[in-house]
Amino acid sequence: MEGLVMKKYLSFLVFVLSINLLFISSTFAVMNGLVGAWTFDKDEGGKVKDNSGNGFNGELVGNAKIDKNGKYGSAVSTDGTEAYVMIPDDPAFEFDGDFSIACWVWNENPASDHSSFVTKGYHRTAGNGGDAKPWYLIYYLKTGTIDFFLRDTNAVNSRAVGKTVINDGQWHHVVCMKAGKEVKVYIDGKEDGSAPAVDAKYGENTQPLVFMVHYDRWFAGKIDDVAIFNKALNDNEIKVVMGGINKGVLEVSPIERLTSTWGNIKK
Known part of the structure; x- marks a missing residue:
């Protein structure tokens, strides 16, 4: 027995x-492959902390504010006026190979055409420092779907357009990536659009990394758990990131988790 x-x-x-x-x-x-991660879980008095530990801290600009009602903890909220998050330019945000951008977004309003979640190189108008090629951009179309848009130095475009409408008053997880010769959009863990991609060093410009605005078109809604990776995430990695940057990636190290589990089993 x-x-x-x-x-x-x-x-x-x-x-x-x-x-x-x-x-x-x-x-x-x-x-x-984590480059930077911004959870917005603590009000830093107008500052935005990079939770990856890599030091890519930024600031809230204009009417952007910390909202306690995020997907996980707090989020950044904007009301469609001049408001955004700005992270200073750094070579770490330049990618000549695969890369991925992930975030949770919430919006319940008719989509403002081309209002952006994340961009480097095109947050301002072309005559005001925008269109700094080669750039990358994640933004809404009027349809309420997502467009992942890359433009190289020769103005050649690579665009993956999603099919799922996400301005429905619910939180949705968005992952956009360049993976080899393709650009892809994932919504809530499932591939939602893809297209051929042109190779370039995307983000190689002097512009900051910016959330919540494109071409002076201001986003109205919330964004949470923004993370950038210097690789194309696979399906399992997307699921980990969807679980929350703090919960799934940063809060407890893998070794600590295994040690804790072993200790509980021995009790």
Whole structure:
């Protein structure tokens, strides 16, 4: 009888450790490509902290404010007037290969054509420092769907347009990526659009990284858990990121999680 109990205990132990090792593998893989992450969970007096630890801190500009009703904790809220988040220019935001941008967004208003979630190189009008090629841009179309838009130095465009309408008063997870010879849009963990991509060093300009505005078109809504990666995320990594930057990626290290689980099993 004792042998049977021990056998079941060991089987359960192997199962639990296997699940944790899978989590560790996924989390390490995600963190390995993390460039910057902004959760907006603490009001820093107009400042925005990079929670990745890489130091890419920024600021709230205009009427942008921290809203306690985010997807996970707090979010940044804007009302369609001059308001955005600005992160100073850095070479880490330039990509000559694969890269991914992830965020949670909320909006319940008719989409303002070309209002943006994330851009580097095109937050202002062309005559006011905008259209700084090669740039990247995630923005709404009038249809309420997502457009991931890249433009190289020769003004050649790569655009992946999504199909899912997301200005419905619900939180939606958006991932846009350049993956090899394609640009892709994922909505709530599922591929929603793709198109051929032209190679360039996207983001190689002197403009800041900006959330919530494109071409002086101001976004009205909320954005939470913005993260940028220097690789194309796979399906499992997207699921980890969807679980929350703090919860799924940064809050507890994989080793701490495994140690904690082992300690609980031994009790």
